[in-house]
Amino acid sequence: MKERVSAYDVAKLAKVSQSTVSRVLNNYPYVKKETQEKVHNAINALGFSPDEIARSLASKKTNTIGLIVDDISNSFYAETAHIILREAQKYDYEVIIIDAETDEESFAKAISTLNGKRVDGIIVASVRMDNQKLKEFYESGLPIICYNRRIHHSEKIHYVEVDNRLGAKKAINYLVELKHERIAYISGPTIYSTFFERFEGYQEAIKENQLIYDNSLVYQAELEYEKVFDFSLNLMRSENPPTAFLASTDQMALVIMDAAVRCGRHVPYDVSIVGFDDIAIASSPYINLSTVSQQKKEMAILALTKLLSIIKSGGKTEDSSKITLLPKLIIRRTTGIKNEWNNSNN
Amino acid sequence: MKERVSAYDVAKLAKVSQSTVSRVLNNYPYVKKETQEKVHNAINALGFSPDEIARSLASKKTNTIGLIVDDISNSFYAETAHIILREAQKYDYEVIIIDAETDEESFAKAISTLNGKRVDGIIVASVRMDNQKLKEFYESGLPIICYNRRIHHSEKIHYVEVDNRLGAKKAINYLVELKHERIAYISGPTIYSTFFERFEGYQEAIKENQLIYDNSLVYQAELEYEKVFDFSLNLMRSENPPTAFLASTDQMALVIMDAAVRCGRHVPYDVSIVGFDDIAIASSPYINLSTVSQQKKEMAILALTKLLSIIKSGGKTEDSSKITLLPKLIIRRTTGIKNEWNNSNN
DNA sequence: TTGTATGCGTTATCAC
DNA sequence: GTGATAACGCATACAA
Numbered sequence: 001m002k003e004r005v006s007a008y009d010v011a012k013l014a015k016v017s018q019s020t021v022s023r024v025l026n027n028y029p030y031v032k033k034e035t036q037e038k039v040h041n042a043i044n045a046l047g048f049s050p051d052e053i054a055r056s057l058a059s060k061k062t063n064t065i066g067l068i069v070d071d072i073s074n075s076f077y078a079e080t081a082h083i084i085l086r087e088a089q090k091y092d093y094e095v096i097i098i099d100a101e102t103d104e105e106s107f108a109k110a111i112s113t114l115n116g117k118r119v120d121g122i123i124v125a126s127v128r129m130d131n132q133k134l135k136e137f138y139e140s141g142l143p144i145i146c147y148n149r150r151i152h153h154s155e156k157i158h159y160v161e162v163d164n165r166l167g168a169k170k171a172i173n174y175l176v177e178l179k180h181e182r183i184a185y186i187s188g189p190t191i192y193s194t195f196f197e198r199f200e201g202y203q204e205a206i207k208e209n210q211l212i213y214d215n216s217l218v219y220q221a222e223l224e225y226e227k228v229f230d231f232s233l234n235l236m237r238s239e240n241p242p243t244a245f246l247a248s249t250d251q252m253a254l255v256i257m258d259a260a261v262r263c264g265r266h267v268p269y270d271v272s273i274v275g276f277d278d279i280a281i282a283s284s285p286y287i288n289l290s291t292v293s294q295q296k297k298e299m300a301i302l303a304l305t306k307l308l309s310i311i312k313s314g315g316k317t318e319d320s321s322k323i324t325l326l327p328k329l330i331i332r333r334t335t336g337i338k339n340e341w342n343n344s345n346n
Numbered sequence: 347m348k349e350r351v352s353a354y355d356v357a358k359l360a361k362v363s364q365s366t367v368s369r370v371l372n373n374y375p376y377v378k379k380e381t382q383e384k385v386h387n388a389i390n391a392l393g394f395s396p397d398e399i400a401r402s403l404a405s406k407k408t409n410t411i412g413l414i415v416d417d418i419s420n421s422f423y424a425e426t427a428h429i430i431l432r433e434a435q436k437y438d439y440e441v442i443i444i445d446a447e448t449d450e451e452s453f454a455k456a457i458s459t460l461n462g463k464r465v466d467g468i469i470v471a472s473v474r475m476d477n478q479k480l481k482e483f484y485e486s487g488l489p490i491i492c493y494n495r496r497i498h499h500s501e502k503i504h505y506v507e508v509d510n511r512l513g514a515k516k517a518i519n520y521l522v523e524l525k526h527e528r529i530a531y532i533s534g535p536t537i538y539s540t541f542f543e544r545f546e547g548y549q550e551a552i553k554e555n556q557l558i559y560d561n562s563l564v565y566q567a568e569l570e571y572e573k574v575f576d577f578s579l580n581l582m583r584s585e586n587p588p589t590a591f592l593a594s595t596d597q598m599a600l601v602i603m604d605a606a607v608r609c610g611r612h613v614p615y616d617v618s619i620v621g622f623d624d625i626a627i628a629s630s631p632y633i634n635l636s637t638v639s640q641q642k643k644e645m646a647i648l649a650l651t652k653l654l655s656i657i658k659s660g661g662k663t664e665d666s667s668k669i670t671l672l673p674k675l676i677i678r679r680t681t682g683i684k685n686e687w688n689n690s691n692n
Numbered sequence: 693t694t695g696t697a698t699g700c701g702t703t704a705t706c707a708c
Numbered sequence: 709g710t711g712a713t714a715a716c717g718c719a720t721a722c723a724a
Contacts, residue, residue: 006701017711022703030709052462053408054701056399057716064442064463072431073626078424085418085445094463096410096440099431116398117410117440258631280419281627285604352717363695368719376693400717403700696723705714 005046014042025050056118064094065307066114068107070126072099074251075279076296080125080147083300091308093120102126102192108133115142121307123147128191143310145321147303148294149193158310160303160323164194167292167327168201168246169208171274174329175244176209179338180272184217184235184242186228186252198248198276217242228252232259236271243271243338250275250282253289257334268336278330288333295325351392360388371396402464410440411653412460414453416472418445420597421625422642426471426493429646437654439466448472448538454479461488467653469493474537489656491667493649494640495539504656506649506669510540513638513673514547514592515554517620520675521590522555525684526618530563530581530588532574532598544594544622563588574598578605582617589617589684596621596628599635603680614682624676634679641671 007025011018016035023031024039042048056062067084069077081097088095096117100110111133114122121143127134129152138144138157146159175183185202188195199220206213219231235241236259247253253275257267265271275282275291282289306321353371357364362381369377370385388394402408413430415423427443434441442463446456457479460468467489473480475498484490484503492505521529531548534541545566552559565577581587582605593599599621603613611617621628621637628635652667 004701008701018701019703019712020710022701023710026703032709035709049458049462051403051464051701053399053402053464054716055703057397057403057718058701058703060703060716062399071428072418073421073425073428075419075421075424078421078427079419081424081427081443082417082419082445085443089444089446094442094444094459097427097431097443098435098440099428100435112395113440116395118397118399254627254630254632261632281600284600286600286607287632350717354717364718365696365720366694369694372719378693381694397717400700401719403702404717404719406700694724696721698719698721700717700719703714703716705712707712708710 004051005048007048007050009046010039010042010048013046014038060118062118062120063092064096064117064119065304065311066111066117066119066122067095067097068110068114068122068124068126069097069099070102072097075281076249076277076294077125079280079296080300083297084123084304087301087304093308102128104131104133107131111137121145121311123303123307125149126192127151129193129196130191143307145303145307145310148299151193156320158306158321160299160306160321160325161193162294162299162325162327164197164327165201165204167276167294167329168198168248169205170327170329171246171276171292172202172205172209174331175246175272175274175335176205176211178244178272178335180242180244181211181338182214182217182240182242183211183244183246184232185219186223186231186245186247186256187218187220188223188248188252190220195248202246223249223252225255228255229259229262232256233263236260236263236265241271244335245271245273247273247275250277250279250289250291253282253291253334254287257287257289267334269339272335272338274335282330283332290332290335291330293328293330295328298325350397351394353394353396355392356385356388356394359392360384406464408464408466409438410442410463410465411650411657412457412463412465412468413441413443414456414460414468414470414472415443415445416448418443421627422595422623422640423471425626425642426646429643430469430650433647433650439654448474450477450479453477457483467491467657469649469653471495472538473497475539475542476537489653491649491653491656494645497539502666504652504667506645506652506667506671507539508640508645508671508673510543510673511547511550513622513640513675514544514594515551516673516675517592517622517638518548518551518555520677521592521618521620521681522551522557524590524618524681526588526590527557527684528560528563528586528588529557529590529592530578531565532569532577532591532593532602533564533566534569534594534598536566541594548592569595569598571601574601575605575608578602579609582606582609582611587617590681591617591619593619593621596623596625596635596637599628599637599680600633603633603635613680615685618681618684620681628676629678636678636681637676639674639676641674644671 007018007021011021024036098110100106125147131151150159187199190196245256275289278291278293353364353367357367370382444456446452471493477497496505533545536542591602621635624637624639
């Protein structure tokens, strides 16, 4: 248990004042080359590394940001976190990740914990649309940016998202091109802007393509494995089954694929399946899931760089950035033209 | 941009001293009920929340731990992180995750960044066996525990792992029971204790079962998709193909499954596949991968609680905890009895 | 039981 | 260019 060496120790060894040590540490321009070297030598000799906590207290900057996610074990967030962590490193920022439920209470706790730790800013990767706490903190001056999901009436709060409505429409339009008419939809809770808008996109596309909107084809609840599995299985076994499914997440698309296997349906011969998100596993040849891409990488990097620039600008309420990226339909192997002979209802 | 309220503001409003405010904040026992209430009222009235940075500086505790991983988008680490993040919350600990390469330089940077942030301790989820930096920091008194992978000759450094050698043996023994004789093995870099020991387990099991060790059946390099895919595909198309594969990670087992699909092999009828890790997707009915479980949850919780107890004990070098859990063979649907008629070499 | 004073290890504002 | 010295916002030893 060695004693910590402080800037004073360095100063003593280098025969300068502690303030000078601080100056070379911060690359203050007007320090003689000579003293710079003396200090650097002393630093190396003692193995000194500055106490970032003390630094933060004095400078009011922590070089740390917060990232609030729903469930880091979910591939979507895991991949997002990977991008953000790696990117933040480049700017010498650390990140505290909080993995919390999205209810008001847990969320409020998460954000105030981060606020207590004096993070320089927060990327919120999972808010409900109706969240109130967020505004409160935003208005207190804490730099915040929403990633992927955003809140309702967020005239001011920055966000980066993908056009979810358009994504769902693209998927449905594509399935319609493949002659599908009965298309089931698996929606997550519409308290999230993503699911809310994807659902709207689904409904609009059904209407625009002059198909019949059948409520029995729609699942809309928590995305739990069992429930979605049962729903899909029942639907496939019903007398008038859908010939295609659009899932609001790739994870759920996999569940539908499970259900298809269970009841002997072949994908895509008997049933077409489209996911949403394009998580890594979707592109695995063994899965080969057709899906709507979130542009995760662009979104994540944008969220981070925007946040950092807001931080740098000192929170002066620059015009809020609202960025909506275009989703991309990725066609792989779980979708195909509707099999006419396999269905009685034609 | 509201002004931050400090403990002084609270003190003024409550007509007490700042130290008293500090006392009620820390649940110091001897404060009159009456003054406690006064302070609490003032806190609520002002919406005060203590500055954890200042607190850390004064108390020399940050209530933050570090977690070093290889690649958080990898399911194994993502699931680990989820467990640790959620568990740490219960103890009011935050966690800074660093996603870094495992070479000496990146690792050294990661650990000294964490050290600079004055984290109370670190969970290292990805070290190479030969890492030197770790010992250095360990000896400086920083509480550290290795998770899953450990370093060589780590007489002192704490770790929690699973018996990887035994895991591989269990898998091979099981495949032998299924009459397999030519069993391929996909190993990751043996600079990691996990892969090193799994590989030893494979070799020992081959020997103990009096099978012939055939080096051409073994892949041992970086676990890159393309490479493993090609290796597996070539092997399956060779004139004397293996009838079973053991992969040192579930991710790679999926790659082998891809290769099987590509060359028209049926799993498990033509070829059996066993993974390692039991990541979430492995249990999906669509995949149904037979695998060796890491006991991730137990491992992660043990790593965290051990670390916290080391922290609490003030780093007094209590006898180092070395915990090795038993792996569990999980039999699902990618393994089956060897198909005699399908192979010429019998 | 509570207040006063000092320190934690830096940064930042003055002087010189 | 460099050195004192005062913050930064708390915890804590010492008094009272």
